[in-house]
Ligand code: G3H
């Protein structure tokens with residue numbers, strides 16, 4: 001039995017992206033795998049009146065069960081009503097790697113899917129993406145494609161170095177596939193170690209400062225497909241305070257470096273209208289859990305450590321919406 005996202009009260013990304021591009025802000029795309037992550041995303045987005053993209057990876061589907069996740073998204077729509085603010089909610093498949101996975105998600109209530117064909121040849125990427133677009137559009141579901149490869153791990157594929165998006169390909173790719181948005185590679189990467197210490201300089205406090213993103217590539221892309229919605233993956237900033245809290249409380253996260261907020265603010269003002277953040281939430285949550293555990297070694301009620309983790313996550317997401325992406329007040 002197939003379920004439409006409309007029955008769940010979700011929306012696709014079409015109108016949200018059009019408004020975000022015109023308004024010079026980006027919609028947050030936050031990954032979730034469990035109840036506390038979902039609660040904090042929703043509480044933060046309701047409180048800041050921000051539209052939101054709830055992002056589910058194939059790892060999340062394996063971890064949390066696809067049926068439960070779908071019903072959590074349905075619950076999310078009812079929950080935000082209860083909180084008194086009906087923000088638009090998109091349920092999005094993050095890094096879909098096959099037509100079959102995208103179809104399964106579309107048939108089970110997702111309103112948006114990513115088909116990440118960037119590890120294939122250009123022509124194979126086009127063929128795969130087009131096939132997903134044809135099916136998705138027949139159901140009103142929007143599709144994100146990708147051109148260029150981010151350094152780090154994508155779909156269990158490890159790339160040593162980024163292959164930046166080639167601006168000369170974007171127009172052809174968008175035209176031939178019919179995608180609704182395009183993820184690009186301009187120097188971001190997944191995880192908490194986006195740059196090696198050798199790639200960075202140090203500021204006066206000894207904090208590693210990464211090289212800037214390749215804004216010249218973004219500008220060239222914008223010239224070729226004006227106003228087309230662009231997506232930035234790997235956009236966590238890796239807040240030093242959370243890394244320090246983790247390390248001060250028994251953790252060992254070394255030389256972690258993210259994307260400075262200033263650069264994300266700049267990107268959000270451009271055609272970048274969706275910014276993906278997962279690692280920052282993982283760090284905030286882990287920092288809070290480690291702190292409670294270290295300070296209260298006798299604690300064994302999960303609510304006593306997941307509750308503070310949820311509060312820390314909510315604060316992080318509110319900060320992103322208000323001070324980095326500019327999505328606050330846009331619901
Ligand atoms: O892009 C990757 C996201 O952070 C999801 O990560 O595949 O470990 O769930 P995951």
Ligand code: 13P
Nearest residue numbers: 191233234235236278279
């Ligand atoms: P981060 O690892 O930088 O949070 O990126 C997440 C992401 O791109 C999910 O698709």
Ligand code: ZN
Nearest residue numbers: 190233234276
């Ligand atoms: Zn990603």
